[in-house]
Each structure stands twice: as structure tokens, then as C-alpha cells.
Amino acid sequence: MFNQFSRWxxxxxxxxxxxLGLLVGAIVMLVSGYNPIExxxxxxxxxxxxxxxxxxxxxxITPYIFAGLAVAFAFRTGLFNIGVEGQLLVGWVASVxxxxxxxxxxxxxxxxxxxxxxxxxxLWAFVPGLLKAKLRVHEVIVTIMMNYxxxxxxxxxxxxxxxxxxxxxxxxxxxxxxKSPFFETLTEFSTMHYGIFLALAAAIIYFVVLEKxxxxxELRSVGFNQHASEYAGMNVNRNIILSMVISGAFAGLxxxxxxxxxxxxxxxxxxFSGVGFDGIAVALLGGNVALGVILAAALFGILKQGALIMPxxxxxxxxxxxxxxxxxxxxxxxxxxxxxxxxxxxxxAK
Amino acid sequence: MDVLSAFEILxxxxxFASAPLIFTAIGGVFSERSGVVNIGxxxxxxxxxxxxxVFNITFASALGGWTPWIxxxxxxxxxxxxxxxxAVASISFxxxxxxxxxAINFLALGLGVYLIKDWYGAGQTPQIPVxxxxxxxxxxxxxxxxxxxxxxxxxTSYLAIFIAxxxxxVLFKTPFGLRLRSVGEHPMAADTMGINVYRMRYLAxxxxxxxxxxxxxxxxxxxxxxxxxxxxxxxxxxxxxxVIFGKWHPLGAMGAAMFFGLAQSLAxxxxxxxxxxxxxxxxxxxxxxxxxxxxxxxxxxxxxxPKSIGKPYIKGSR
Numbered sequence: 001m002f003n004q005f006s007r008w009x010x011x012x013x014x015x016x017x018x019x020l021g022l023l024v025g026a027i028v029m030l031v032s033g034y035n036p037i038e039x040x041x042x043x044x045x046x047x048x049x050x051x052x053x054x055x056x057x058x059x060x061i062t063p064y065i066f067a068g069l070a071v072a073f074a075f076r077t078g079l080f081n082i083g084v085e086g087q088l089l090v091g092w093v094a095s096v097x098x099x100x101x102x103x104x105x106x107x108x109x110x111x112x113x114x115x116x117x118x119x120x121x122x123l124w125a126f127v128p129g130l131l132k133a134k135l136r137v138h139e140v141i142v143t144i145m146m147n148y149x150x151x152x153x154x155x156x157x158x159x160x161x162x163x164x165x166x167x168x169x170x171x172x173x174x175x176x177x178x179k180s181p182f183f184e185t186l187t188e189f190s191t192m193h194y195g196i197f198l199a200l201a202a203a204i205i206y207f208v209v210l211e212k213x214x215x216x217x218e219l220r221s222v223g224f225n226q227h228a229s230e231y232a233g234m235n236v237n238r239n240i241i242l243s244m245v246i247s248g249a250f251a252g253l254x255x256x257x258x259x260x261x262x263x264x265x266x267x268x269x270x271x272f273s274g275v276g277f278d279g280i281a282v283a284l285l286g287g288n289v290a291l292g293v294i295l296a297a298a299l300f301g302i303l304k305q306g307a308l309i310m311p312x313x314x315x316x317x318x319x320x321x322x323x324x325x326x327x328x329x330x331x332x333x334x335x336x337x338x339x340x341x342x343x344x345x346x347x348x349a350k
Numbered sequence: 351m352d353v354l355s356a357f358e359i360l361x362x363x364x365x366f367a368s369a370p371l372i373f374t375a376i377g378g379v380f381s382e383r384s385g386v387v388n389i390g391x392x393x394x395x396x397x398x399x400x401x402x403x404v405f406n407i408t409f410a411s412a413l414g415g416w417t418p419w420i421x422x423x424x425x426x427x428x429x430x431x432x433x434x435x436x437a438v439a440s441i442s443f444x445x446x447x448x449x450x451x452x453a454i455n456f457l458a459l460g461l462g463v464y465l466i467k468d469w470y471g472a473g474q475t476p477q478i479p480v481x482x483x484x485x486x487x488x489x490x491x492x493x494x495x496x497x498x499x500x501x502x503x504x505x506t507s508y509l510a511i512f513i514a515x516x517x518x519x520v521l522f523k524t525p526f527g528l529r530l531r532s533v534g535e536h537p538m539a540a541d542t543m544g545i546n547v548y549r550m551r552y553l554a555x556x557x558x559x560x561x562x563x564x565x566x567x568x569x570x571x572x573x574x575x576x577x578x579x580x581x582x583x584x585x586x587x588x589x590x591x592x593v594i595f596g597k598w599h600p601l602g603a604m605g606a607a608m609f610f611g612l613a614q615s616l617a618x619x620x621x622x623x624x625x626x627x628x629x630x631x632x633x634x635x636x637x638x639x640x641x642x643x644x645x646x647x648x649x650x651x652x653x654x655x656p657k658s659i660g661k662p663y664i665k666g667s668r
Contacts, residue, residue, distance in 0.1 A: 032468050080448055082389075127643075137646045138655070140448055141594060144389070145639035148584055156632035271583045280452055317467035322460025329453040330435070334443035 005339050012342060013335045014285045014292075018299065021328035025320055039316040046309025047302040053309070055183060055190025059262055061301030063088070065199035066254030067279025068286055068293040069206050070121075070247045074139075075288045076210060077243035078223035083128060083143025084251040085276025086150030087121035089269065091252025092259040093154045094120035096266040097162055099172030099259070109175040114198070114256045121252015122245045124150060129244025133237035139244070147276070151269060158266045168267040178261035193261035200294070202250060207290040209246070219243050251276065278304075281325055284332045300325070356623065358499045360612065363619060365507040368611025370395070370569035372510035374589035375596065375603040376517045377561030382598055383521065384554030385534035385658040389451030390436050391562050392586025393458030394429050398566025400462035401428035403475050403577035410479035417480040422506075422567045429563015430556050432458065437555040441548055444662040455586075463579045474578035482506060482571045506568045513561075514604035521600060530554055534656035537663040547663045565589065588614070591642040598656060610638035 005013070026036035047057045067084050074081035081087075095117035102109060128142040163169045183192040210216040221229045222239040230236050254275065259266055282300055286292030307321035331338060374391050381388040388394075402418075402425040410417045435457070439450040466475055487501040521527035532540040533550040541547050566582060574581045588610050595610075596602030616623075617634035633640075 028464070032465075080446075082448065082452070131643070131647055135647050137643075140387075140389075141590075141646060142643055144587055145591060145643050148587065148639045149636040151584075152632040152635040156630055160630075270580060277452060277456070280449065284449065311467075317464045319460045319464035319467065322456055323464060326453045326457035326460055329449060329456065330439055330445075333445035333449035333453060334439050336445070337443040 005335070009335075009339050009342060010287055013338050014287065014296070014332060016338055016342075017285065017328050017331035017335075020331050021324045024327045025324040028320060028323055029316055034314060034316045038314045039310060039320065042310045042313035042316070043303070043306030043321070045306075046313065047306035050188065051186070052188040052190045053305065055187025055192035057301050057305040058196050059190065059192045060305045061297050062193075062195040062199045062257050062261070063254040063275045064278060064282050064297035064300050065203060065294055066250050066257065067275050068282030068297050069202055069290070070250035070254065070276075071279045071283035072286065072288040072293050073206060073210070073250060074243055074247040075283055076223050077219045077239065078226070079129075079132070079240065079243055079247070080140050081125065081128075081143055081244065081247045081251075082140055082280065083125065083146045083150075083276070084247075084254075084279045085272045085274075086143070086147035087124045087248045087251035088255035088258075088273070088276050089147075089150045089154045090124045091117035091121040091255025093157055093162070093255075093266050094252070095176075095256035096169055096172055096259040097157070099176035100162065100170055102176075103173070104175060106175040109173075110178070110260070113172070113176040113260055114253065117252045117256025117259065118249040119252065121255060122249040125244040125248020125251070126241065129241040129248075132244070133240040147272070151272065154266070155268045158268055162266065169265045171264045172260055176260060177264060178257065179264065191262055193257075195257035195261040198253065198257065199297075202253060203290040203294050206250070206293075210290075215242070251279070254279075278325065281329045281332070285328065354495070359619065361499050362503060363615035364608055364612040365503045366572065366611075367615045368608040369504060369507045369510040369572070370565040370585060371589045371592055371607035371611050372514055372565075372604050373561045373568060374565030374586060375592040375607045376514055376600055377558035377565070378590055378593035379517065379521070379596075379598055379600050379603050380530070380554045380561070381558035382593060382659055383534045383656055384530050384551045385537060385656055385661065385663070386437070386440055386551055386555050387447040387451065387660045388436070388555070388558050389448050389590065390433070390454030390458075390586075391451075391558070391590050392582065392584070393451075393455035394433055394559055394562025395566035395569065395586040395589070396455070396458040396462055396582045397432045398425035398429040398563030399570035399574070399581050400458075400466070400566075400577050401425040401563065402567030403478055403570050403581075404465075404469070406478040406480060406571065407475060415480065418478075418482045418571045421571065422564060425563040425567030426560045427563070429561075429566065430559040433555050433559020433562065434552075436559075437552045440662065441551045441555070444664065447660050447662075459579060462577065466577060475576045478571060478575050481575050482568075504568075504572055506572065510568075511604065514600050517600035531656070533663075534658055537658055541663075541665065547665075551663070562586070562589075588638050591638050594655075595638070595642045595645050597645075606638075613637040 029036040029039045047053055070084045071081055095113045098113040098116040128139045131137040131142055132139045158169055178193040178195050180194045218234050219239050222236050226236050278300055282296045286296035303321045307318045310316045311318055374395055378388050378391050402421040405421040405424040406417050413420055436450050436454050439445040440447040482504055484502055485505050490501040491497045529545045530550055533547050537547045570581055592603050592606035592610055595606040613634055617631045
């Protein structure tokens with residue numbers, strides 16, 4: 001998406017978008033009679049002010065990194081995976097299912113449950129990948145549809161298959177849990193878990209696979225120009241499917257973090273968690289590179305966690321952050337106009 | 351349960367559940383036919399539902415029985431204005447239309463719930479005082495057997511069908527419709543022929559906002575009767591599915607929306623039908639989505655999108 005822009009613009013566009021998003025948020029607060037400085041102060045202290053909040057923020061950042069990597073990976077191959085939400089859900093339920101179904105030592109059980117999440121997500125993304133590769137069906141619509149199928153299927157599984165007509169499953173046993181007593185004590189008993197290490201490791205894997213391997217080169221090449229890649233002897237169809245599958249695996253891992261770490265169980269979702277859709281914003285804001293995704297995920301984690309405390313401390317409704325995020329997406333998407341204005345500004349300065 | 355009363359329940363719940371989907375899908379047809387992808391239909395429904403519910407609560411005492419109808423007008427206006435954000439981003443600012451649509455969905459829900467919390471002090475509004483009711487159509491209702499089935503429903507259900515037929519006429523039988531479609535197929539050719547591509551696309555997105563808002567307003571005033579974050583959960587995406595399943599044709603979209611509406615209501619009332627009692631309800635709930643994927647894959651007739659869908663038009667580029 002940013003291919004046509006210079007390096008300087010690539011850095012400035014996300015920064016300006018975030019500033020504009022926060023500015024619009026401040027205006028909304030002003031208009032509805034709140035003090036924006038108090039509001040944002042409450043947001044900051046609610047996400048970074050105490051050990052407990054820091055733990056919760058890091059816990060929130062974890063799935064955002066995975067969701068952001070998932071969307072970004074597909075973007076780099078020229079695909080738009082808007083189905084992270086659904087892939088995350090199936091990953092969540094699959095990991096909890098494996099967590100509950102087996103009784104094994106932790107060293108086998110935990111990796112197996114995590115892998116189950118990745119596999120489920122990959123499988124869910126395989127369908128749109130296959131349809132795109134073989135039948136040229138646009139992946140955006142298929143992934144959206146797969147989201148809702150995932151939602152209904154997972155709810156069914158949780159209620160009738162994994163549990164016995166309940167709204168939640170049992171807790172996964174200690175042998176399949178990512179919970180971290182060490183972090184919990186360190187952060188005044190927040191729900192922070194070991195997932196953050198996996199998220200950072202995933203970001204490194206993302207970087208290595210995409211930038212340092214032949215496969216990654218092929219994937220990016222297909223993203224730039226399918227015809228040229230095909231002419232160069234690459235298998236475009238295989239790369240499209242591979243890209244979706246890897247993207248889905250990242251998303252499924254994000255779900256496993258929620259299932260095995262944050263919550264420790266699965267439950268009936270009335271609607272989507274929103275993490276998958278936020279992942280689109282994370283990827284765009286992070287410019288689809290590993291470090292960018294981590295930074296953007298951190299920003300979103302801070303915003304989301306702080307938003308929960310805002311109403312208590314300053315009276316500002318939590319949803320202010322949704323508005324801010326929407327505006328940020330809006331401006332990142334409209335990067336053309338920002339780049340254009342930046343250029344005009346630069347010319348004016350000369 | 352005898353066959354007739356089962357049929358009555360089916361028809362009524364289909365008309366009831368599908369009306370909001372039809373309105374929104376018609377809006378989607380306009381936008382997508384002009385070449386602008388509208389993932390934001392969901393958000394447009396949200397903002398329409400929000401506007402209608404707030405209007406209904408605020409003006410019920412002043413307007414009495416007319417309240418829900420004028421609330422629908424308010425929903426259309428707000429929906430139309432809101433869609434202009436999508437238009438500006440995706441037409442003028444050359445934003446990725448899918449991303450811009452995602453932003454619309456976030457913004458509608460965020461703004462709606464933010465304002466509800468600010469105005470009513472809770473995440474959910476009170477019940478609307480004057481919802482829409484079933485209405486008996488004079489004369490037609492008196493026809494034996496079919497009268498009570500087909501002519502005792504929400505007026506909005508009939509309106510939806512009329513609007514779909516009207517949309518078909520406008521899109522396929524008028525110069526305006528031809529221009530709108532040409533802009534979505536080959537904008538450069540249309541531009542050469544003197545059609546203002548940007549203006550057509552703005553108009554089309556605006557129309558989708560009006561109908562999306564109307565769909566949301568109808569949904570809120572017939573089905574949920576209040577507004578919260580959980581009012582519109584995926585109906586906009588079902589409408590989008592109806593647009594595609596209906597092959598970007600207003601009447602096709604209407605048929606698809608009716609079918610999806612039926613599937614949705616069967617998921618809720620299906621257990622009372624012996625044939626359907628054994629079908630897991632996730633299959634019924636997912637039916638619109640599964641069928642749309644199959645349609646796209648070409649298993650149920652080929653669904654071909656307008657040629658230039660999703661591509662911003664840049665004057666002078668080739």
C-alpha cells in the first residue's frame with residue numbers, strides 16, 4: 001500500500017494519522033463537554049500508570065501483534081485478509097479443545113494446544129486462499145463470510161461439543177495453560193501471561209521468513225507483480241495459498257493466546273471480539289513490517305486498555321477510543337492525500 | 351402444527367426479517383455498481399439504527415403516530431451524510447475502499463455507543479416509545495386464507511419490495527442508471543463520453559448511505575426497538591452477501607435478502623418445525639455466508655462483479 005511513497009513519507013504518514021486521530025478524539029471530548037487533557041491523562045494512567053495496568057496492557061498487546069502480523073503478511077503478498085477475526089476465533093476454540101481433551105505433561109501438551117490454534121487458523125484461511133488461487137474469487141468477500149461461519153460454528157462447538165450446553169467451556173488444565181504466576185505477582189495480579197514472548201518471537205519469524213528466505217522473496221514478489229513472478233517461474237497459485245495459510249496461522253496463534261492465556265477457556269461470542277478487525281489497523285499503521293506492527297500493536301494495546309479506565313477516572317465513555325481508532329484507519333487509508341499535502345508543505349518550505 | 355399456519359409463520363418471519371436487509375442491499379447495489387466497494391454497509395446500518403432510535407425517543411411525544419416514519423427519514427439523512435466520509439476517502443483521497451469501509455464500521459459503532467452513553471448514561475437506550483406495528487391492508491386483508499398471511503405485515507416490508515423494483519427501474523431503464531453502471535465498468539470510457547465519474551460515484555455512495563440508514567432504522571424500529579452496541583451484529587454483512595449472491599442486481603439482491611432473512615428467522619424458530627429440528631442451528635445461521643461463498647466460487651451460477659470495482663479512478667491515468 002505504501003509502495004509509491006518515500007521512506008520519509010512512510011514514517012510520517014502513520015505518525016500524522018495517529019496525531020490526527022487523537023486530535024479528533026480531543027475535539028469529540030470537547031464538544032461533548034469533557035476535558036480532553038483529563039481524558040487522555042486518564043487513558044495513559046489507566047494503561048501505564050500502575051503495575052497492574054501495565055500487565056493488562058501487555059496482555060492486550062499480545063493478540064494485537066498476532067492479528068497485525070496476520071493481516072500484514074497477507075498484505076505483503078498482495079492479499080487482503082479481513083478474516084483474521086474468524087481465524088482467531090477458530091484458533092481460540094481449537095486450542096482450548098486440545099487443552100481440555102488431553103492429559104499430557106506440560107512440555108508436550110502446551111505446544112500441542114498452541115499448534116492446534118495455529119493449524120485451525122491456517123485451515124480457516126486455506127479456504128479463501130484456495131478459492132483465490134484456483135477460481136480467482138476475491139478473498140475479501142470470502143474471508144468476511146468465513147468470519148461469520150466461524151462465529152456460529154465456534155459458538156455451536158463451545159455449547160454442544162466441548163461443553164455440555166454451557167455458555168463457557170471448562171478451564172484448560174495447568175498443563176496447557178500460558179498463565180504466568182511470575183508475571184501475575186510482578187504486576188499486582190494482572191492477567192499478563194507468557195504469550196507476549198510468543199508474540200515477539202512470531203514477529204521475528206515474520207521478519208526472517210519474509211525478508212530473508214527464498215519463500216519470502218517469492219511471496220513478496222507475487223505481491224508486487226503476479227505476472228512478472230509467473231514469468232520468472234514462480235508458482236503464483238501456490239504462493240497465494242501459502243500466504244493465506246501462514247497469515248491464518250498467525251491469527252490462529254492470536255486466538256490461542258486468548259484461549260490458553262488471557263481467559264483460559266472458550267465462551268459463546270455474541271459478536272466479534274474486534275481484535276481481528278483492529279489487526280487491519282495495526283498492520284496498516286505498522287506499514288506491514290515486523291517492528292512497525294509491534295509498535296502499532298503497543299499503541300493499540302495502550303489505547304484499548306486505557307479506554308477501560310477512562311470512564312472511571314474522567315467520565316469519558318470507553319468508545320472514545322473506537323472513534324480515535326476509526327479516524328486513524330481513515331487517515332492511514334487516505335495516505336495519498338497526506339503524502340500529497342506533505343509534498344506541498346515541503347515545496348512551500350523551499 | 352398444520353401446514354397453513356406453518357406457512358403463515360414462514361412468510362411473516364421472512365418479510366419481517368428481510369426488509370432491513372433488502373433496503374441495505376439495494377444501497378449496496380448502487381454503490382458497488384458505480385465501482386465503490388462498500389464494506390461499510392454494516393456501519394451505515396448502525397448509524398441509521400442509532401439515528402432512528404434517538405429520534406424516536408426524543409420526538410415521540412411531539413409527533414405521536416408519525417414518529418417512526420419521520421425517524422426513518424432522519425435515519426436516511428444521517429446515513430447519507432455518514433456515507434460521504436466513505437465517499438471522500440475512497441473517491442477523492444484514493445483510499446483502499448475496503449479499509450475505508452472498515453473505518454466506517456468502527457466509527458459508526460464507536461460514535462453511536464459513545465453518544466448513547468453520553469446522552470442516556472448507559473450503554474443501551476430505553477425502549478422506543480412508538481415502534482412500527484403490523485398493519486392490515488384494507489380490502490386485501492379480507493381475502494380469505496392469503497389475506498391474513500400476506501397483508502398483515504409491516505408496511506416497511508412492502509416498501510422494501512417496491513424500492514427494490516424501483517431501484518431495478520432506475521439502474522436498468524434510465525439514462526442515470528446506465529451512467530452509474532458505466533462508471534463502475536469502465537470509468538475512463540464513461541469519462542470520455544462526458545460523464546462526471548467522481549460525481550456519479552459520490553451520488554452512488556450517498557444513495558447507499560440513505561438506504562443503509564433506512565435499513566438500520568427499520569431494523570431498530572421493528573426488531574430490537576432500542577439501540578446498543580449489540581443492535582446491529584452482522585446484518586450489514588448479510589446485506590453485502592445478498593448484493594453478491596444477487597449478482598449485483600436489485601431484484602436478485604432482494605431475492606437473496608429474502609432468502610437470507612428466512613434462513614436467519616429459521617435459525618430462531620426452526621426448532622418448531624419437525625423437518626428442521628435436527629439441523630444444527632449454526633448451519634442455518636451460517637447459510638447466507640456459505641451460499642455466498644459457493645455462489646462466488648461459481649457453484650451456483652457465476653457471480654461477476656462490476657469490472658472496475660474497488661479501483662479508485664485517477665483522471666488521466668491508463
